[in-house]
Amino acid sequence: MQEPSDSPISTITLQVNGVDHRLDVEHRWTLLYVLREVLDLTGSKVGCDRAECGACTVLLGDLPVYACQMLAVQAAGRPILTVESLAQDGALDPVQQAFLDEDGGQCGYCSPGFLMTTKALLDSNPDPTEQEIKFALAGNLCRCNAYGRIITAVKAAAAQRKAS
Amino acid sequence: MTLDVVGQKVERRGLREKLTGEARYSADLKLPGMLYGAVLRSPHPHANVLSIDTSAAASQPGVHAIVTPFDVPAGRIDGDLPILDTRVRYEGDEVAAVAADSPERAAEALSLLNVEYEFLPFVLDADAAVQPGAPEIHPGGNLVGGQPISLERGSVEQGFVEADLVLEEEYLVPPHGPAALEPRAALASWEAGKLTVWKSTRGVHPDRAALSRALQLPESDITVIGPYLGAGFGSKDESRTASLAAVLSQRAGRPVRIEFGRREEFVSGRTRHGARIRTKVGVKADGTITAVHTTAYVDCGAYAASGPGVTRRLGQGSLYLYRCPNARYDGHLVYTNRPVGGSYRALGAPQGHFALESTMDRAAETLGMDPLEFRLKNRVPPEGQPGIRTTPADAIVDTQPVEGGIPFSSNGLEQCLIEGASAFGWGAPKQALPDPTRKIGRGMAMLIYRGGPGNRSSADVRLSRDGSINLLVGTMDVGEGAETVLAQLAAETLGVGYDDVNLVSADTSLTPTAPITAGSTATFSTGTAVVQAAGELRDKILELATVGLEVSADQLEARGGHIYVQGAPERRMSLAEVARHIPGDEMTAYAEIVPGSTEYIVNAFGAHFVEVEVDTLTGKVYIRRYVAAHDSGRILSPAAALNQVEGGISQMLGYTLSEELITDGPTGITLNGSFLEHKCPSILDYNDIQVIFADIVDPVGPMGAKSLGEPPCAAVAPAVANAIYDAIGVRIKELPITPDAILHALDPSAGGSA
Numbered sequence: 001m002q003e004p005s006d007s008p009i010s011t012i013t014l015q016v017n018g019v020d021h022r023l024d025v026e027h028r029w030t031l032l033y034v035l036r037e038v039l040d041l042t043g044s045k046v047g048c049d050r051a052e053c054g055a056c057t058v059l060l061g062d063l064p065v066y067a068c069q070m071l072a073v074q075a076a077g078r079p080i081l082t083v084e085s086l087a088q089d090g091a092l093d094p095v096q097q098a099f100l101d102e103d104g105g106q107c108g109y110c111s112p113g114f115l116m117t118t119k120a121l122l123d124s125n126p127d128p129t130e131q132e133i134k135f136a137l138a139g140n141l142c143r144c145n146a147y148g149r150i151i152t153a154v155k156a157a158a159a160q161r162k163a164s
Numbered sequence: 165m166t167l168d169v170v171g172q173k174v175e176r177r178g179l180r181e182k183l184t185g186e187a188r189y190s191a192d193l194k195l196p197g198m199l200y201g202a203v204l205r206s207p208h209p210h211a212n213v214l215s216i217d218t219s220a221a222a223s224q225p226g227v228h229a230i231v232t233p234f235d236v237p238a239g240r241i242d243g244d245l246p247i248l249d250t251r252v253r254y255e256g257d258e259v260a261a262v263a264a265d266s267p268e269r270a271a272e273a274l275s276l277l278n279v280e281y282e283f284l285p286f287v288l289d290a291d292a293a294v295q296p297g298a299p300e301i302h303p304g305g306n307l308v309g310g311q312p313i314s315l316e317r318g319s320v321e322q323g324f325v326e327a328d329l330v331l332e333e334e335y336l337v338p339p340h341g342p343a344a345l346e347p348r349a350a351l352a353s354w355e356a357g358k359l360t361v362w363k364s365t366r367g368v369h370p371d372r373a374a375l376s377r378a379l380q381l382p383e384s385d386i387t388v389i390g391p392y393l394g395a396g397f398g399s400k401d402e403s404r405t406a407s408l409a410a411v412l413s414q415r416a417g418r419p420v421r422i423e424f425g426r427r428e429e430f431v432s433g434r435t436r437h438g439a440r441i442r443t444k445v446g447v448k449a450d451g452t453i454t455a456v457h458t459t460a461y462v463d464c465g466a467y468a469a470s471g472p473g474v475t476r477r478l479g480q481g482s483l484y485l486y487r488c489p490n491a492r493y494d495g496h497l498v499y500t501n502r503p504v505g506g507s508y509r510a511l512g513a514p515q516g517h518f519a520l521e522s523t524m525d526r527a528a529e530t531l532g533m534d535p536l537e538f539r540l541k542n543r544v545p546p547e548g549q550p551g552i553r554t555t556p557a558d559a560i561v562d563t564q565p566v567e568g569g570i571p572f573s574s575n576g577l578e579q580c581l582i583e584g585a586s587a588f589g590w591g592a593p594k595q596a597l598p599d600p601t602r603k604i605g606r607g608m609a610m611l612i613y614r615g616g617p618g619n620r621s622s623a624d625v626r627l628s629r630d631g632s633i634n635l636l637v638g639t640m641d642v643g644e645g646a647e648t649v650l651a652q653l654a655a656e657t658l659g660v661g662y663d664d665v666n667l668v669s670a671d672t673s674l675t676p677t678a679p680i681t682a683g684s685t686a687t688f689s690t691g692t693a694v695v696q697a698a699g700e701l702r703d704k705i706l707e708l709a710t711v712g713l714e715v716s717a718d719q720l721e722a723r724g725g726h727i728y729v730q731g732a733p734e735r736r737m738s739l740a741e742v743a744r745h746i747p748g749d750e751m752t753a754y755a756e757i758v759p760g761s762t763e764y765i766v767n768a769f770g771a772h773f774v775e776v777e778v779d780t781l782t783g784k785v786y787i788r789r790y791v792a793a794h795d796s797g798r799i800l801s802p803a804a805a806l807n808q809v810e811g812g813i814s815q816m817l818g819y820t821l822s823e824e825l826i827t828d829g830p831t832g833i834t835l836n837g838s839f840l841e842h843k844c845p846s847i848l849d850y851n852d853i854q855v856i857f858a859d860i861v862d863p864v865g866p867m868g869a870k871s872l873g874e875p876p877c878a879a880v881a882p883a884v885a886n887a888i889y890d891a892i893g894v895r896i897k898e899l900p901i902t903p904d905a906i907l908h909a910l911d912p913s914a915g916g917s918a
Contacts, residue, residue, distance in 0.1 A: 103179070108392065109189065111182050137847045141345060143342075143397070143815070144811045145813075146807050147850035
């Protein structure tokens, strides 16, 4: 799509959801841009493109990061998980199931970001207090303000993961 | 009526796909050969565009199309809104657009457009804009429509004469951004002279009509499809985006997608209108209200958009929330060189209710009455306002009338006040805090909102020979759950499970006409059509089943996916068995309705109670407890309803305490078009909200429902402002009530940028 190139290009391996992709990327491309426009993984959303809303949150290793704030070349060779990785063969992840059961979203545009941040939270802190949930999710905006249902869903997901 | 699906908790339609990432929103769509569109926006608040030199941009590699006001089709999106204009009227207004094969190249091309502007004087203040000699923003003057919207019942002049006490208060509300997390996007593609547009929309049929006007194409040559919407909050009016994408795509011969950036969404999207509102109330010593008169100066911004409707709606509370023979509203909508106001959730009601319910609190206090007691005494009763009906007997009653003499279809306002106050513990003593710098206060406000009847809508329900069911509606689910509720209504009527109804929505090539999802009307309008169409299909199914079950249709019942003989449930056929007897491929029923009632006003009601804690050292306000009691008729979908009320309140706590879109006076440039600077609530700001639904089944609404999406927004600001007053003893009459405003109120020599 970029002929001729306007910016330096490197060939990198991007490991997304367990699959290695050999890609020619412009250095100025963000991870979010490559996920969405090159790999067509559009679950990660563009809400602000400037680290204000969290709709693009993905996991880099164990850590939630804003994919709009990282260049694709920086993410080369590191394991990246997007929302598309959560459900396996149509079976929802417990975090997704809890958000579905508790109506933890309305328009859903923020949901992928909330899910990835929640997964990172529960992986590191399986039994968070409400205050810990709020602090962990403070970098994700929900403009439907479904916060009450989201908090309930995170608690339900924690309970579900403990039970299983 | 026993209900199997309506009133039950069901899985929100589309939420599963949203959670897996499969759900595609407009900006997630791609087509082969697609180009990226970008819009050049005016850096000046008011200017003439004298010329645009496009040669440098056009010669760039990868640039495929450019559109300027000098070569754009002449049609209009709206009366005052061409696709592009040689006059720009606010900072952020559209000047030109380009399409290129990458976003970077599109941005680069914009920077190479050489525009010659002639600067014009600008005006940012509605009061100044109507003064003689003010810069004229559109031909014909800055007062939109040339005159105010003036409505009166009885005579307020007479009512004020009868009063023992007359209070007059003025309130200021700022513009703020709906800031839907999904920025606007539109993807346009042409094939054989016909246009298809996928866009963030709240109504595909109205958007098709706007594109038809703008591009001067017959509607039959245009398809508009609404993919998932990352919320609208009423703001995703047709702007110029889709028209620009269509023109660029036509010129380039390739699909073009335009996405807004975050600042574009704040500045060039649509805001809630700022306003200066004066409310005057006359009361007798016993607390009886004799007159209410509200005058509003509403800042329209640069284009009218839905400003007239918003301005009309701003007066509804003053005209109808309190029983009073004399009420008047004068709403002035004024063009300024600010970002364009639109129909942000609850359009006008939050502004009007802030002024009204603050003023009424003062009236109660002045009379020495408890705010709850004052409202219980004066609330509008089920029989409506005193007076004589002037609407002809066979005409559908306006849902926001002025006249008296018309009863409500249902009115749970008293129940909301009593049950809300009881759950809140309104009369219980306030807890004293050990820290004297922290003050607790309580406040309340009530609300009225039109109940849902909207424009003509329709529904198409189809049973296939294999027993599967399709429901086709033009309605756009804007994130609130319209698809969920409409599928529930269809399933309930047909006697099948919620998951048995496949719903197809918001595609002008497939679905019947629907109005925009606005004014909390989707459930009422399209829901009524769904119930009617599904009822007709059910009757046809019963008729078909008479052959197999050997009784007449009036002895049959559809329930649980079966057709039963009433009183003999063992005599039954499954719907799939019955469907095999359909003569053709499918059996269909279609209903087109004009919702509403010739006998009743249909309105929703509510009462909010809040306890705040004010830190007088920092000025920060904490919400300690919040109780919201609502009469929205029967609650069709309890989980979605709870989410709507909680979300609406939390969203409006932002309006009340932190949000304002600030346009710089000297330059006319909007300063804070970002989430960091336009402070929307985060999860850290959220505190539990107790939601109560009054036990009301409306006789007009579909299965007893009235509107729900917007009403929660109306009462938040006054309830919180009244509580802050109760806490600190100073009444703040301007939103947002920021820490700075609190500190300034407590000590006018300290803090305070006001």
